[in-house]
């Protein structure tokens with residue numbers, strides 16, 4: 001059996017702070033997650049100097065937590081907000097709501113639901129570039145075409161792609177300075193963190209700021225009544241994923257991978273993360289699974305073949321579908337009209353995946 005939060009905090013109470021007192025009582029321990037033997041938390045320093053001074057504390061904390069019986073892994077991240085984050089916020093770009101996006105999260109008791117939203121699906125991947133945003137956009141559009149009320153939240157703060165893929169770039173409005181009005185495209189209600197923040201500023205954000213921004217996207221956007229909200233996560237297994245799974249009542253996660261061995265190794269990390277955080281994995285999607293030559297019709301398995309389905313079967317995870325490398329998918333994504341919004345074999349493939357999710361009660 002894994003350790004409890006109380007055991008972890010008791011161990012941290014034995015770690016001395018440089019200025020006196022102990023780590024557990026210092027208030028620096030944030031986002032503590034204890035699940036099936038894995039312990040993760042953030043040490044939130046008040047500045048870069050303090051963060052440097054905390055390194056021995058972090059090392060000692062890791063040592064004492066690792067010594068707790070049942071602990072299988074420890075991840076402690078020290079974050080700090082440099083002077084840039086403390087500078088007064090510049091005026092918002094013209095047309096932007098006078099809202100500050102990116103702040104420390106407000107405390108909350110356990111995972112919360114988003115008002116008016118029946119289900120939340122996270123779309124994740126172990127590594128970047130496997131088509132997670134393409135899958136999120138097409139799934140959202142295909143579900144909307146099935147008559148579902150669909151929202152799409154682009155939570156990829158470092159590389160937001162939904163404005164481009166869904167063909168919207170307007171800054172969302174806010175009449176009262178508190179609630180953000182989302183955008184609408186192809187039957188989908190849409191919001192992207194990328195539409196609200198200055199990318200140069202977001203890049204210096206650390207864990208707690210990202211958590212706060214995500215919380216704002218979920219609670220301050222006027223999503224209306226939705227059957228399903230799809231969240232396009234950043235690639236990998238970082239703070240945004242951790243926050244979403246811990247703080248939000250998620251219906252489950254869909255993991256996207258290409259069939260390459262390296263992508264599958266990373267997909268496994270994403271699967272392990274969702275499992276550790278007790279987020280149900282609703283299915284795996286194999287993207288860019290083969291290439292059909294438009295001239296001769298020959299099918300080549302550029303990145304390997306069937307790996308994702310085999311992985312799903314091995315793990316008892318539903319296999320949701322396989323999508324070929326398709327020029328129209330790439331072009332239409334770049335042009336702001338997802339391929340699922342049109343007609344043809346790819347739109348049909350998306351319709352099939354959307355129907356499976358609807359029939360399974362997942363969307």
Ligand SMILES: Nc1ncnc2c1ncn2[C@@H]1O[C@H](COP(=O)(O)OP(=O)(O)OP(=O)(O)O)[C@@H](O)[C@H]1O
Nearest residue numbers: 128129130131132133134288324325326329330333
């Ligand atoms: N099945 C496909 N056929 C052809 N091109 C595709 C396919 N899936 C995705 N692409 C293209 O691959 C590129 C990367 O896709 P996408 O942005 O969806 O990946 P991602 O996993 O979200 O990446 P990141 O998270 O790193 O931004 C895009 O140009 C997209 O149009």
